[in-house]
Amino acid sequence: MNIRIVLLVCISCLMMHTSKAQSPQCQLILSGRIVDAATGLGVAHAQVLLREQQKTTQADSLGYFTLRDLCAGNLTLTTKHLNHEEKTEKIQLKTSLRNKIIYLTCHADTLHEVKIKRSKIHWEDVTVSNRIQGNDLFLSSGLSLGKALEKVNGVYSLSTGNAISKPVIRGMHSNRVLILNNGIRQEGQQWGNEHAPEIDPFMAKDIEVVKGAQSIRYGSDIIGGVILVNPKAMKDIAQGIQGEWNTALFRNGRSANTALMLEGRPQSIPGLSWRLQGSAKRSGNTQTPDYFLKNTGVKELNYSLSLAWQNAKQGLEVYHSYFSTDIGIFAGSHIGNLTDLYNAFEADCPLDSAGFSYTIAFPYQHIQHRLLKAVAWRQISPHAQLKFIYGLQQNRRQEFDKTLQTKKPDGTYEPALDFLLVTHHADLSLKHQWHKRIEGEIGLNGFFQTNRYFGNYFIPNVRKLQGGLFWVEKWHRNALSAEAGVRYDINTFQIWKWEQQTLISPSHSFHGPAATLAFRYQLPLLTLHLSMGTAWRAPYVNELYSDGVHHSAASYEIGDRRLTSERSYNTSFTVDINRKQFLDMEITGFYNYIKNYINLQPVMPATLTIRGAFPTFRYTQINALFSGIEMSASLKVYKDIRWNVKGNLTQAKDISNKKFIVGIPPARIETDLELPLYQRKGNELHWVSGISYTFRQNRVADSADYVPAPPAYLLCHTDLHSTWKLGRIKMLADVGVNNLLNTRYRDYMNRNRYFADELGRNVYVRFTFPFVLKS
Amino acid sequence: MKKNKTYSALIAIFFGLILTTTACKKPVTPPNPNEEELITTLLMTFTDSAGVKPSTTVAFKDPDGDGGNNPTQWDTIKLAASTTYNMSLLLLDESKSPADTISNEVLAEASEHLFCFTISGANCQVKRTDSDGTYEIGLQSKWTTGAISNGNAEVMLRHQPGTKDGTCTPGATDISLSFLMQIQ
Numbered sequence: 020m021n022i023r024i025v026l027l028v029c030i031s032c033l034m035m036h037t038s039k040a041q042s043p044q045c046q047l048i049l050s051g052r053i054v055d056a057a058t059g060l061g062v063a064h065a066q067v068l069l070r071e072q073q074k075t076t077q078a079d080s081l082g083y084f085t086l087r088d089l090c091a092g093n094l095t096l097t098t099k100h101l102n103h104e105e106k107t108e109k110i111q112l113k114t115s116l117r118n119k120i121i122y123l124t125c126h127a128d129t130l131h132e133v134k135i136k137r138s139k140i141h142w143e144d145v146t147v148s149n150r151i152q153g154n155d156l157f158l159s160s161g162l163s164l165g166k167a168l169e170k171v172n173g174v175y176s177l178s179t180g181n182a183i184s185k186p187v188i189r190g191m192h193s194n195r196v197l198i199l200n201n202g203i204r205q206e207g208q209q210w211g212n213e214h215a216p217e218i219d220p221f222m223a224k225d226i227e228v229v230k231g232a233q234s235i236r237y238g239s240d241i242i243g244g245v246i247l248v249n250p251k252a253m254k255d256i257a258q259g260i261q262g263e264w265n266t267a268l269f270r271n272g273r274s275a276n277t278a279l280m281l282e283g284r285p286q287s288i289p290g291l292s293w294r295l296q297g298s299a300k301r302s303g304n305t306q307t308p309d310y311f312l313k314n315t316g317v318k319e320l321n322y323s324l325s326l327a328w329q330n331a332k333q334g335l336e337v338y339h340s341y342f343s344t345d346i347g348i349f350a351g352s353h354i355g356n357l358t359d360l361y362n363a364f365e366a367d368c369p370l371d372s373a374g375f376s377y378t379i380a381f382p383y384q385h386i387q388h389r390l391l392k393a394v395a396w397r398q399i400s401p402h403a404q405l406k407f408i409y410g411l412q413q414n415r416r417q418e419f420d421k422t423l424q425t426k427k428p429d430g431t432y433e434p435a436l437d438f439l440l441v442t443h444h445a446d447l448s449l450k451h452q453w454h455k456r457i458e459g460e461i462g463l464n465g466f467f468q469t470n471r472y473f474g475n476y477f478i479p480n481v482r483k484l485q486g487g488l489f490w491v492e493k494w495h496r497n498a499l500s501a502e503a504g505v506r507y508d509i510n511t512f513q514i515w516k517w518e519q520q521t522l523i524s525p526s527h528s529f530h531g532p533a534a535t536l537a538f539r540y541q542l543p544l545l546t547l548h549l550s551m552g553t554a555w556r557a558p559y560v561n562e563l564y565s566d567g568v569h570h571s572a573a574s575y576e577i578g579d580r581r582l583t584s585e586r587s588y589n590t591s592f593t594v595d596i597n598r599k600q601f602l603d604m605e606i607t608g609f610y611n612y613i614k615n616y617i618n619l620q621p622v623m624p625a626t627l628t629i630r631g632a633f634p635t636f637r638y639t640q641i642n643a644l645f646s647g648i649e650m651s652a653s654l655k656v657y658k659d660i661r662w663n664v665k666g667n668l669t670q671a672k673d674i675s676n677k678k679f680i681v682g683i684p685p686a687r688i689e690t691d692l693e694l695p696l697y698q699r700k701g702n703e704l705h706w707v708s709g710i711s712y713t714f715r716q717n718r719v720a721d722s723a724d725y726v727p728a729p730p731a732y733l734l735c736h737t738d739l740h741s742t743w744k745l746g747r748i749k750m751l752a753d754v755g756v757n758n759l760l761n762t763r764y765r766d767y768m769n770r771n772r773y774f775a776d777e778l779g780r781n782v783y784v785r786f787t788f789p790f791v792l793k794s
Numbered sequence: 795m796k797k798n799k800t801y802s803a804l805i806a807i808f809f810g811l812i813l814t815t816t817a818c819k820k821p822v823t824p825p826n827p828n829e830e831e832l833i834t835t836l837l838m839t840f841t842d843s844a845g846v847k848p849s850t851t852v853a854f855k856d857p858d859g860d861g862g863n864n865p866t867q868w869d870t871i872k873l874a875a876s877t878t879y880n881m882s883l884l885l886l887d888e889s890k891s892p893a894d895t896i897s898n899e900v901l902a903e904a905s906e907h908l909f910c911f912t913i914s915g916a917n918c919q920v921k922r923t924d925s926d927g928t929y930e931i932g933l934q935s936k937w938t939t940g941a942i943s944n945g946n947a948e949v950m951l952r953h954q955p956g957t958k959d960g961t962c963t964p965g966a967t968d969i970s971l972s973f974l975m976q977i978q
Contacts, residue, residue, distance in 0.1 A: 355967025421955055480824040517826045568860055628860040629833050631970035
């Protein structure tokens with residue numbers, strides 16, 4: 020999973036190794052590595068072409084490539100990569116060449132924050148992050164963002180059924196995890212456990228996860244981590260008109276997902292590029308090994324439009340996206356009180372059962388999310404770039420629940436919950452390089468948000484104003500690099516709420532500093548990362564003012580308006596071992612102390628209502644300690660056969676009450692074997708099979724939850740994926756099975772575990788078909 | 795130079811766009827949750843079918859709904875021994891003025907609702923006497939008491955959209971109240 024490129028240590032590898040034996044004609048091999056000229060790091064996924072013999076291949080994530088079945092002669096070798104200048108060189112091939120090093124230099128405008136033509140420095144990020152892109156991203160297509168992110172070690176998904184899932188980073192989620200959707204903070208009703216991020220995963224070409232409080236640029240409230248979901252950069256769009264068609268079909272739920280993208284760069288208007296993208300999804304009732312889950316269908320329709328213009332000195336970009344979904348809520352999970360919950364839990368099969376259907380009935384969620392983003396940047400000097408980003412988001416969440424209370428006189432039903440959240444962002448930043456060893460960024464973030472509700476009360480109307488100032492600098496010398504950042508934020512909001520017959524409108528104000536410090540030290544075959552940070556988060560309105568029954572949880576939740584902000588002190592240490600292609604291993608230990616952690620704790624007595632007594636929970640502040648380890652390794656077993664293994668363990672302690680915090684993901688170990696079955700002329704066929712074992716969450720007393728944590732489970736999966744070259748087009752396709760053995764299990768992090776089993780066997784077929792309409 | 799002009803023009807349009815979109819309104823007054831529909835009151839009126847014993851009404855009242863203050867009235871069901879009563883059930887929302895009769899809505903959606911009565915300890919048999927056409931509802935019922943005894947009566951309203959089968963098992967709970975019961 021870890022696709023970060025590694026430092027090449029042996030300059031001696033430059034030496035071309037020439038085999039002595041004379042190879043027969045047209046069976047020669049040219050292999051080697053593509054390396055960044057400035058840093059000596061491998062360049063991932065570059066394309067290598069041999070003009071004369073029309074051979075092409077793509078380098079792997081570490082920059083290694085192999086071209087087979089070559090004929091002897093004078094060849095023109097061209098190497099292309101998005102962020103680097105194209106390079107062409109003549110080589111004379113007499114015998115197989117196995118250690119060819121190709122050096123690429125950076126583009127004037129690269130992915131990296133600061134680019135200086137003279138020094139051409141590409142600085143490795145000091146902080147540690149995990150990325151899903153390219154093939155890995157393809158292998159998660161058709162999944163929701165929350166599920167796709169489970170590919171990252173240490174990330175779990177908090178689900179409500181199969182359709183709603185949100186990422187949990189090192190035991191934290193919702194308001195403690197920030198998601199940046201194409202550079203804009205995603206603002207939905209993220210406080211709710213059953214509110215998934217409103218992002219179309221087909222839009223993304225690169226998903227990056229930064230765990231802990233490492234990234235201070237995006238906000239002070241990054242207690243758990245940041246997830247950056249990005250489409251392909253507009254400047255990387257090639258001349259002409261190209262496109263891509265993606266489809267993913269799943270047997271379980273008879274789900275169809277399809278996405279179409281068109282992008283181009285007209286020759287007549289230099290610097291202009293555009294993109295249109297849309298996706299649709301339809302799925303019906305999903306199936307456990309024994310029964311169908313009634314009302315678990317999903318409908319989704321999304322699109323996005325982008326237009327950008329830029330030259331060497333300045334650029335403008337406008338982006339608009341629309342996301343809409345209807346998600347059926349498993350009928351058996353709607354309960355009136357705790358007795359209903361116990362009855363549902365004890366039944367062998369949900370009392371409310373059905374066969375297959377695409378129909379989405381009550382209860383269901385209807386969500387729409389609109390985003391408008393505009394970016395303007397200008398290179399004000401060779402050493403400084405000024406950038407302005409504006410974002411407008413509108414999030415409408417309606418939750419329909421067929422009850423007596425929501426029936427209108429005309430017989431139709433009003434949404435039980437109905438929220439409209441409107442958010443404006445304005446960010447101004449200056450990226451600069453003071454010195455050849457120091458580069459950084461200073462910025463201002465502004466945020467204005469209003470929340471209104473139209474249905475039943477759950478959280479009040481809110482008007483929120485937030486402002487922040489940050490300053491981050493990176494320094495680098497030989498094997499050591501360091502990054503330090505500080506920021507200060509002010510967060511003020513006013514709420515409007517009825518109390519008995521009076522409308523109250525109190526204001527709240529929070530402010531405070533945040534800081535990070537990170538080091539990266541490069542040793543031969545080993546990289547060490549140390550990061551430390553402190554961040555804070557103001558209580559959210561639901562933690563302050565919620566007061567009511569949570570129907571999916573059969574609990575009565577009470578906010579506390581005296582809550583103060585919580586503060587985290589975060590340390591993490593990573594050892595990254597890299598022995599070329601042979602072994603890539605990463606071990607991380609983290610320690611996150613949170614003062615005044617806002618936690619939902621049970622209180623006595625239960626709340627009496629006409630529907631019965633409800634266990635009652637109140638938002639309380641405790642001191643908490645989150646700690647854990649994450650380990651991943653990829654080992655070359657024999658020839659091109661790779662063995663991958665990863666595992667993680669997180670524990671969360673309530674120090675104030677000397678017990679464990681509930682709702683923390685259990686430990687998990689995953690392993691798989693990757694077998695190349697066929698590799699010829701750019702056509703490849705790989706077979707991956709693996710197992711994943713999730714432990715039982717034992718760190719919670721059985722009495723702390725309505726029902727004990729489900730037992731440990733083992734799942735098997737298998738996947739056959741291929742790359743096919745059709746002329747200039749490279750098509751990806753795969754077919755596979757999840758839960759191969761049709762295992763009956765329940766997952767601790769799925770709210771539906773109270774009511775039903777997880778999905779049974781699921782067979783899928785997926786493909787990505789890029790095409791060129793005009794070049 | 796020309797490009798710079800284009801750029802400035804684009805910047806101006808862009809800021810114009812922001813100014814128009816940021817012209818924001820104050821969040822309007824939220825809907826008063828006190829105007830939402832609630833079931834605040836449950837009334838059970840027992841009438842002797844022979845017309846001999848006096849009629850009695852048993853009430854549960856929680857005027858502010860869920861949470862907040864505890865219920866203000868939660869009567870004990872007191873019935874005469876060896877008597878057959880007709881019981882009529884009424885649900886009200888007394889947070890409104892005039893009070894809203896929620897049981898009319900239950901009747902309108904009779905095919906989705908079922909009242910369940912469970913007696914424990916007391917000598918009493920309950921039989922629902924009304925029907926939605928297929929299954930019973932329970933807004934009307936017959937309570938037949940036996941010898942003098944004490945116990946509990948649990949009154950439940952099950953919401954069973956699409957799953958009503960005459961039993962109390964399917965669906966979710968709209969009402970669940972346990973009354974003390976005396977047969978005297």
